[in-house]
Amino acid sequence: MTSKPRLLSVAAAVLTAALAVSSLAAEPPGPQVADFTLANGLELVVIPDHRVPVVTHMIWYKVGAADETPGKSGLAHFLEHLMFKGTAKNPSGRFSQAVAAVGAHENAFTANDYTAYYQRIPASQLKSMMDFEADRMTGLQLTDQVVLPEREVILEEQNQRVGNNPRARLSEQIDAALFLNHPYGKPTIGWRHEMEQLSRDDAVGFYRRFYAPNNAVVVVAGDVDPAQALKFAEDTYGKVPRHANILPRNRPQEPPPVAVRSLTLADPRVEQPVMQRDYLVPSFHTGKPGQSEALEVLAHIVGGGTSSRLYRALVVDQRVAVSAQAWYDSAAFDLSKFGVFAAPRPGVALPQLEAATDAVLAEIVANGVTAEELDRSKSRLIADAVYAQDNQVSMARWYGTALTTGGTVNDVRSWPERIRAVTLDSVHDAARQWLDKRRSVTGYLVKDTSVQAERKS
């Protein structure tokens, strides 16, 4: 399960469905990415990388935690686990054994907007993996005998990721307070009291509603020829009938945010307090052209690395924090978040740290950023595009994330150009428009001393 996939990017020329190489002479060199749509609606993206005979095969379903029925939180992720329990054609374990038999690696992950399954395999195994995935797209068979122990597993996963981790608990509380109406306010892993009640029927219903070729994107990155991958996909996925009734993703939307919100989570295990603030901001999909790109650059200048404003001010100059950072995730089907995080030095109170953070943000809102900062951030972000090319999994994840959150292959391809087009004015505008505390929730994580006092150790 992922909570915050970072979008790396790449300069990529695109092959159209007709396999005609687009002639964009101005594009930097990069893989020739091919994009096809099968007759049953399944989209196939192929990212060739012939350095080693290995392929990453991923199937991304356009369904995630935000598509769950109220009261069934955690269901998308629960189903992700259950997808490994076998079909009539391939009973439990056979798929995983086939994967292991060739030294492949498999896993899956769930987020708000997507659920994805992948195998990293020798190139010769691609068709076989497509066969297995196409089979479990509609052929899953579930019994209580496999469903019930797996429910215990996801509860242990919740303990491991959240229950045992105070910072994850804080983030969960901030999300719940930030989203007043949209299901992004629920944890992807689920609320425990609802997870405990999830049933086989819940899982099967969800599966039948959302798992279909016309609700999926297959991404293949690695040592494969696009025409060959298309042939394999047609012979496997192409046989699965289209779903007659995949509804558009109309989730309940947020009202305009009007109140400055703050919360405090006290946990006896906290030895290092922190402050985190999340703002409600546009994603690439919901924003106007240029807004998401400006937020991307703004986040890097505010808190990306040790040359950022927050780090210089809070950690180096004022010495009130041991760490400070900011981030923005452009990949969300609906609204997204701009986050700020800082951990105080011993003796520094969280309100003092928050005031220092506010001063850094206010300065940018008032005066914008410098040309040097803008150039540095843009070259760093654009270089990430080249670095991403070194890793076929990064490439596959980047395309898969974009295509399941409202983006297209062309959007991904144009990313470096879009970042290059960000101006001082657009960054300043983004700061003025979105870094408004009424759009935000500020969370404090502190040590709970009352529990400590009661406990006999």
Add this chain to the structure above:
Amino acid sequence: MSRLFAAAFAALALLVAAPAAAMTIEKIVSPSGITAWLVREHSVPLIALNYAFHGGSAQDEPDKAGTANLAADLLDEGAGDLDGKTFHERLENHAIELRFQVARDYFHGSLRTLNEHRDEAFDLLHLALSAPRFDADAVERVRGQMLSVLRRDSSNPNSIASRRWWETAFPDHPYGRESRGTLDSVPRIAATDLRDYVHRVFARNELTVSIVGDIDAQAAGALIDRAFAGLPAKSDLKPVADASLRGLGRRIVIDLDVPQAVVTFGGPGLARHDPDFMAGYVVNHILGGGTFSSRLYREVREKRGLAYGVSDSLVWFRRAAVVLGGTATRADRTADALVIVERETKRMAADGPTAEELAAAKAFLKGAYALSLDSSAKIAAQLTQIQLDNLGIDYIQRRGAMIDAVRIEDAKRVAKRLYGGGMLVTVAGRPKGLTSSE
């Protein structure tokens, strides 16, 4: 379709044809005499360097644990004429990535740069290694960050269980101490200790270098010299004694109020050069190697839902080796999970794997290797590890045959050797019905 890259130095070049990987590793010698392994990769315009110096946290004074680690964290906080701010801006302006990491035996470093900025990248690396400033304000800032991490770890069940395991397994030996040090030791480290570490360890004689990228041997040699030629010729390392694992048969429960208890378990492992290493590697994969088909995964997670994850692996150092595993389970089922882990471990020691399991594990381990070689950065890291383990430039080529050579009788014998002696177990949490035992 795989692609072979032309080798300019045919005499030194070796064609490597692992089951699913094809690349040419060249052994090159820089003008100043530094040996390195090079893989040319022209399809991505970047350079990935990976290197290591012998001498990691085992070099720390016992009361100053964390010295090497703190030094590593300070190398990019100012060097030569550049203060920390300027150094970071130079890195960022060109999107150059420098990473430093300390393990018990080695200092590990990596560099990633776009080809067009490679001279600047290697110059900055040279400055960081040869003239780190350790300015007082930077030392205090980074020390504060380290203490913050250690404070956080002090209530984290994973850190608590792991630390106690190592302390118990290797008391009075540097391997028993975490590279990051402790809340007591880190405040004692002075700037002179940091300088002393750097001067003793960053030397040319025990330096291992791997470079992958869009570059030829001559240019690679020149870059390597840019970074490393100015370092002292010889290191000055303190000897580290052989260590044998203590505490077998003990179970230690550390009380912590968390919903899920975290378990660390393990015992003696196999040295990398032990003739039984490969057999042990295969057997351990079958027991708990981290795939969805290992025995521990099936018994603990798949059948009973006791944990989200359970696995174990072989870990080796220059002076000791262990097999180390972990899991995390809710408090009222921790005892059940431990019973299963102990039962499966004993069963493996007594009976070994089946022939089918052995065949499946061999197929997996042979095929999976290519996945660790599918990016320039990963290849560079792997080449460094092969050099540190002294496995030979043709290791990737030979590895498949070495795995195939493991016979069922070897697997059974080594299973007994690995798992027959009991385990040391540490648990952080409030596991119901479990107490410490000697």
